[in-house]
Amino acid sequence: MNIIEIENLSFYYQADKPVLKDINLTIKKGEWLTILGHNGSGKSTLAKLLIGLLRAKSGTIRIDNEELNQNTVQSIRRKIGIVFQNPDNQFVGVTVRDDIAFGLENLSIPREEMIERIETYAQKVSMSEFLNKEPHALSGGQKQRVAIAGILAMHTDIIIFDESTSMLDPKGRRMILDYMKTLNDEGVTIITITHDMKEAVLSDRILVLKNGEVLKMDTAANVLKDKITLEKSNLELLLPLKVINRLEEKNIKNEELRSYLWQLSLTG
Amino acid sequence: MKNIVIGRFIPGNSFLYKMDPRTKIIALIILMISAFVLRGFMNMFIALGLILLLLLLGRINIIRVIRGLKPLMFLLLFTFTFQILFNETGPVLIVFEQEASWTLHYSWLNILAVVGVVFFWFFTRRFVRFRLLYLVATLVGSIALLINLQLGYVFNTGDLTIHQNAVETGFFIMMRLIIIVTLSTILTLTTKPTDLNLGLESVLKPLKYIRINTEEMAMIIAIALRYIPTLLDEANKIMLAQASRGVDFSEGKMKDKVMQIVSLLVPMFIISFKRSDELANAMEARCFVPGNPRTRLHQLAWTYADTITIIISLMALASVITLRVVGINV
Numbered sequence: 211m212n213i214i215e216i217e218n219l220s221f222y223y224q225a226d227k228p229v230l231k232d233i234n235l236t237i238k239k240g241e242w243l244t245i246l247g248h249n250g251s252g253k254s255t256l257a258k259l260l261i262g263l264l265r266a267k268s269g270t271i272r273i274d275n276e277e278l279n280q281n282t283v284q285s286i287r288r289k290i291g292i293v294f295q296n297p298d299n300q301f302v303g304v305t306v307r308d309d310i311a312f313g314l315e316n317l318s319i320p321r322e323e324m325i326e327r328i329e330t331y332a333q334k335v336s337m338s339e340f341l342n343k344e345p346h347a348l349s350g351g352q353k354q355r356v357a358i359a360g361i362l363a364m365h366t367d368i369i370i371f372d373e374s375t376s377m378l379d380p381k382g383r384r385m386i387l388d389y390m391k392t393l394n395d396e397g398v399t400i401i402t403i404t405h406d407m408k409e410a411v412l413s414d415r416i417l418v419l420k421n422g423e424v425l426k427m428d429t430a431a432n433v434l435k436d437k438i439t440l441e442k443s444n445l446e447l448l449l450p451l452k453v454i455n456r457l458e459e460k461n462i463k464n465e466e467l468r469s470y471l472w473q474l475s476l477t478g
Numbered sequence: 479m480k481n482i483v484i485g486r487f488i489p490g491n492s493f494l495y496k497m498d499p500r501t502k503i504i505a506l507i508i509l510m511i512s513a514f515v516l517r518g519f520m521n522m523f524i525a526l527g528l529i530l531l532l533l534l535l536g537r538i539n540i541i542r543v544i545r546g547l548k549p550l551m552f553l554l555l556f557t558f559t560f561q562i563l564f565n566e567t568g569p570v571l572i573v574f575e576q577e578a579s580w581t582l583h584y585s586w587l588n589i590l591a592v593v594g595v596v597f598f599w600f601f602t603r604r605f606v607r608f609r610l611l612y613l614v615a616t617l618v619g620s621i622a623l624l625i626n627l628q629l630g631y632v633f634n635t636g637d638l639t640i641h642q643n644a645v646e647t648g649f650f651i652m653m654r655l656i657i658i659v660t661l662s663t664i665l666t667l668t669t670k671p672t673d674l675n676l677g678l679e680s681v682l683k684p685l686k687y688i689r690i691n692t693e694e695m696a697m698i699i700a701i702a703l704r705y706i707p708t709l710l711d712e713a714n715k716i717m718l719a720q721a722s723r724g725v726d727f728s729e730g731k732m733k734d735k736v737m738q739i740v741s742l743l744v745p746m747f748i749i750s751f752k753r754s755d756e757l758a759n760a761m762e763a764r765c766f767v768p769g770n771p772r773t774r775l776h777q778l779a780w781t782y783a784d785t786i787t788i789i790i791s792l793m794a795l796a797s798v799i800t801l802r803v804v805g806i807n808v
C-alpha cells in the first residue's frame with residue numbers, strides 16, 4: 211500500500227528559478243527511503259512540501275489516501291512528523307517533558323494520557339532520566355532524541371529526518387541511526403535526507419535529486435554501486451565499494467573478497 | 479554567561495514555594511493595595527513586622543531581600559528629601575534659622591533646567607581634567623539656577639522649616655515602597671519563571687474580554703524564557719570570535735564601544751531571525767495553530783491552603799481599611 215503518492219510536483223520560490231521540477235514518487239507503507247542530493251538540490255524543500263509548510267505550485271501530494279491541501283493539512287500533519295537539522299531550533303519546551311508535551315497539547319490530548327505518552331516515548335528514546343532537564347543541559351544527540359520522542363508521542367506513521375544527524379558527533383549519530391532502524395522495524399515509514407552514504411545504505415530505496423529533478427530512483431544496493439549517478443551529484447562512494455570498483459578496473463576477480471566487501475558496505 | 483539567572487528564582491523548600499502561583503499573585507495585589515491604604519507609624523511597623531515573620535516562616539534569605547531593596551535607596555532618599563523641603567502642611571516641627579536668606583525658585587522649568595545641567599555634567603565629565611572641581615561647579619551652578627532663574631516663584635523666606643506632615647508623608651511613602659518591593663521580591667524569589675508565567679496567564683485571563691489573548695502572550699514569554707540561555711551562549715560565542723579578530727570588548731572610548739555593540743548586535747539579529755524561522759516551522763509541523771484550543775500539561779491545582787491564603791490577605795485589607803475609617807492612624 212502506498213502511504214505517500216507524489217504526482218507531477220513542481221515548486222519554486224522565485225518564478226524564474228524552479229526548485230523542484232515535475233517530481234513523481236510513491237512510498238510504500240513501512241518503507242525506508244533515503245533522499246540524496248548535493249546542497250541546494252531541493253531536498254529540504256521537498257520535505258517542507260510534504261508536511262505542508264510550503265504549498266506546491268502544481269501537482270498533487272497524497273498522504274494516506276488524503277490529498278494535501280489547505281483543508282487537510284492539519285489532519286495530515288498528525289500522520290507525518292519531521293526532525294530538522296539543528297537540534298536547538300526545534301526544541302520548544304523549557305524542559306524535555308514540556309517539549310514532548312508540546313505536540314500533544316496541540317492535539318488536545320487529555321492530560322492523563324499526555325503524561326502516559328510522555329513516559330512511554332521518553333523511555334523509548336532512553337531519555338526518561340532527563341525529563342526535567344533543560345535543553346542547554348543536553349547534548350545535540352539527546353535533543354534530537356527528544357525531538358523523535360515528541361513526534362512518536364503524536365502517533366505519526368511517517369517520520370522525515372532532514373539531515374538530522376549532520377550536527378551530531380559520531381556517537382550521537384550512531385544512536386539516532388539505531389533508532390531509525392528500530393522504528394522502521396516496528397512499521398514506521400521513514401524518509402531520511404542526508405549526504406552520508408552510511409545512512410543511505412541502511413534504507414530500502416534511494417532517490418537521488420539533482421537540481422530539483424529525480425536523477426535516479428532505485429534500491430539502495432543498486433544506487434550505491436552506480437558510480438556514474440553518484441559522481442554526477444557530487445556524492446562519494448563508500449570505501450568498500452570504491453575498492454570493488456578498483457578491483458574491477460584492475461581485472462582482479464575474487465568472488466569471496468568481492469562479496470565480503472559488498473557485505474561490509476551494506477552493514478555500514 | 480551560563481550562570482546568568484533569569485528572574486531571581488532561588489530554589490528552596492517552604493510553604494511559599496509550594497503555593498499556587500495564582501495565589502501568590504492575587505495575594506500580592508491585595509497586600510499592595512493594603513499597603514497603600516495603610517497609615518500610622520505603629521501600623522506601618524506592625525505591617526513590616528508581619529512581613530519579617532513571613533520571610534522567616536518562608537525560610538527566605540533576608541539579606542537577599544535587603545539587597546533587592548538597594549536600588550530603591552536613591553528613590554527613597556529623593557522622595558523623603560522632597561517632602562521635607564516642599565511639604566508645608568501641618569504643624570511646624572523644627573525651624574532651622576538661616577543668617578542670609580535666599581529665595582529658591584522651583585517649578586517644572588527650574589527642575590528641568592537642573593536635570594539638564596546634571597545630564598550635561600554626566601556626559602561631559604569624562605572629557606574634563608579636574609573632575610571633582612567640575613562636580614562642585616555643577617552643584618553650585620544648579621543652586622544658582624534655582625536662585626536666579628525666576629520662572630516659578632514659590633519657596634522660601636530663608637528659614638528651613640520642617641513640618642509634621644512632611645515627615646509623616648515622607649516616611650509613609652518610604653515604608654510603602656519598602657513593603658511593596660519586599661512583597662514582590664518574595665514572589666519572584668519563590669516562583670519559577672515558568673510558573674510565574676503560567677500564573678500570570680491564568681490571572682490575566684479576563685483580559686480576553688478586551689481582546690487580549692493571554693494564552694498567546696504566555697506562549698511568547700515561555701519561548702523567550704526557553705531561548706534566553708541559548709542566545710546568551712550565542713552572544714558569548716560571537717564575542718569570542720570577534721575578540722579573536724581583535725575586537726576588545728572590555729575597554730575603549732565611546733566610539734569604540736558603539737562599534738563593539740554593533741559587531742555583536744548585527745550577527746545576533748541575523749541568527750535570531752534564522753532561529754525564529756526554523757522554530758516557527760518546527761512548531762507548525764507539530765500541529766501548532768495560533769489561537770486554537772489546546773490542552774495543557776501544566777495545570778494549576780487550587781487547594782484549601784490557597785483559599786486560606788487569599789482569605790488572610792483579604793482580612794489584612796479589611797483591617798487596614800477599618801483602621802483608616804475608624805481613624806486609628808497611630
Ligand SMILES: Nc1ncnc2c1ncn2[C@@H]1O[C@H](COP(=O)(O)OP(=O)(O)O)[C@@H](O)[C@H]1O
Pocket residue numbers: 223224229247248249250251252253254255256
Ligand atoms: N526560503 C527560500 N527562499 C528562496 N529560495 C530558497 C529558500 N529556501 C531554499 N531556497 C533555494 O531553493 C533551493 C533548494 O533549497 P533546499 O531545498 O534547501 O536544498 P537542500 O535541502 O537540498 O540543500 C536552493 O537553491 C535554495 O537557495
Ligand SMILES: [Mg+2]
Pocket residue numbers: 253254255373
Ligand atoms: Mg536542506
